[in-house]
Amino acid sequence: MTQVWRCTGLRWGEGVPVLGWEGGRRSGLERGKRVAFAVVAGSARTCVGARGHGCPMRAEVPGRSTSARCEECARLDRAHSVAADTVADDPRPYRVYLAWFGPGMVKVGITAVERGPARLLEQGAVSFSWLGRGPLMAARRAEELLRAALRVPDRIAYAGKRAVRAVLPPAGERTAELAELHARAVALDGWPESLERAPFRAVDHSGVFGLDGLPRVDGVVSELIAGGAVSGDVLAAAGPDLHLATGRGVVVLDTRLMTGWELAVAERDEVTVPVREWGDTGVQDGLF
Template identity: 70%
Template sequence: MGRIWRCAGLRWAADGPVLVWDGGRRSALTWGKRVAFGVEEGGVRTCVGARGHVCPLGAEVSARSTGARCEECARLDRAHSVAADTLADDPRPYRVYLAWFGPGMAKVGITAVERGSARLLEQGAVCFSWLGSGPLMAARRTEELLRAALGVPDRVPYADKRAARAALPASEADRAAELAELHARAVALSGWPESLDRAPFRPVDHVAAFGLAGAPAAVGEVGSLVAGGVVSGELVAAAGPDLHLATGTKGVVVLDTRLLTGWGLVPAGAREFAVPVRALRLKERAEAQDGLF
């Protein structure tokens, strides 16, 4: 069958999205590029391990999981996570940010200063603004203060982000308006830690970086990969871990690249798109409830 490829995930570089493969090889993704691969015949999806270590059990994991880790490896990975408050002694400076994904859909979060805006690209933030910077625990306290005072969460489900992405305001000013109001309310609050320096409102818009301006709307999303299945399409946009692929027969379909990890992947050849696809939830309904390439 030839070489089996294993995806280590999607990363965002300065010039756009990049698929990373086990062993370090990288595949830059550009608009119009054909993204095509098959899933190993007879293969199963196995745990990707944690913190650079192989899963000692080689455990099989669900095809629908976006984490691709067994319970033990997931526990180990979370035991060394800033998000889980297990690295309180991290000496690096952190930034607090406001991210916006669509009307009525904003969140507050933190990221290490050294990472720049990579975290916002990885999350699929349509636009964002920094709120301040300082030591980790000061940033974490500020995040909690703002989350409670502004009534915004620290997490937004990816299904909701995809639904909102299909109907964004046309102008940057309109996309930044809700952030501007939240930022003004945030900096007016008392109780900020003294060690956290506040930042002025300077919105950064990612619509161009994501290729969303003028891109055809997505109509479906890949629910899971299956052994022997095929994904094939032209890349028309990308946001966070999602690739928007024009498939021809199924319209534009969103592939969450987190579903790739743990599978053995092979060249697709000329085979047609053949993995489970479900209708993309619309925003109104959401509110009501070069290796292979």
Template identity: 70%
Template sequence: MAHEWKCTGLRWSSDGPVLVWDGGRRSALPWGKRVAFAVHEGGVRRCVGARGNGCPVRADVSRRSTGARCEECARLDRAHSVAADTIADDPRPYRVYLAWFGPGMVKVGITAVERGSARLLEQGAVCFSWLGTGPLMAARRTEELLRAALKVPDRIPYAEKRAVRSALPTGEEERAVEVRELHARALGLPAWPESLQLAECRVVDHVTVFGLDRAPVAFGEVVELAPGGAVSGELVAAAGPDLHLAVEGRGVVVLDTRLMAGWELVPSDVPGGRLTFPVREFRSEQEGLF
């Protein structure tokens, strides 16, 4: 019987995307690499637990859940998350950023200074700029100021991000326009926290890092993994948790690697391209989003 692997997620290193597996094993993902795996017949998706601890009841979880956690483990994980605003005494300095994912899609967020731009890569930000640096609570107040005064969201659904990826402006300056404009408006707001050190606008573009400058347009996205299903394709791009795989005879499909968590996966040794997991095709011109 083939050895089973459990994926714990996609990480971004200085060399590009890396799949991480139970036990700390890592699989580098250079462009052109073949990504091929299957879920054996009778496979069940189990909760991945919380904060490094396994789920005590090994609960079944939905095939379409990107968190791969049962309700109790999701609550425990959220309770220790900076993003959930439940930690107030973190002494580390934080940065506030503006991230752009496509036309009309700019969000505000915060990340620990020590993480560099990893958070932006993990979110699939097409481009971004820092807005300021300071203590956690000052960063939080700045984030809330932008939400209230400029109606800037702090979350954008991944489905919306990936659906517009194929229609991004081709020039870096075009992609930077909305970030530059919002940055200028933000700096003009009153009531900035005194302890936040403002940063000048310097837009960093990730299109080449993600491989989106040369990848063919994707036709759709995998919506779930299923027992007996498989995928085999060549990696042509990656953004955030998403792998863009060129499947022979089908075209490019987007696989959210968060859907892999909780499954016991086996290598797929079928030659050539293969895709038997359920797929949702992107609507033409994103008609369903706007």
């Protein structure tokens, strides 16, 4: 009988990317690791639930969805999300950060102090610096201040992140762009009094992600399908993305597309899921 696994997603712990599986199993994704799985033929992708609870309807969800949640579970998950600005009374201290993904691609965000740099690794930030630390509402006000005064967005599309990973400028140029924006940010009038400004200290993740010498992308997996397979060697891992060396070139797999599917060991070395050639319009912005 074929053993079936259900992926719970990619996590970054202590700077190491790890795939989680229902039942507690974990698979490290160090560079050179072989990834080879097949979606069980005849299976359907089902909702992963919300806030640690399974979906009561076991609803079917689209293959292209990176959240793998039905409408109701997505609503419940968002109702408890700090990022969605639906939580106002969290007593934990928060940090405001600037994250650099490529030339001209810098975003502002907030994360709980207890999470450390995990949020930045999860987003695939090539480099970042803290801006300040304080209560949640003060951190939110600072985030909004930067968006309004400096036109710094709070989101960068994954298509843009993927487009530049293989052609990044030297670390010095990355740091200089981040430093210039940091200086402008902390000098703004209207900075919340309860938010302590943080000095500029750039943290670079290019080595952690494996971006040095990374080949250009040839294609991006657009969705998984029942009976389809993915097989390749890990060249890099950034955020939820795996850059894989496959028989059809360098293919990016957003591991968020794996959740909700029944997966088994691949019997053949091939990629037989839909792959959008790099440069096509509409490149999506997510057992071994």
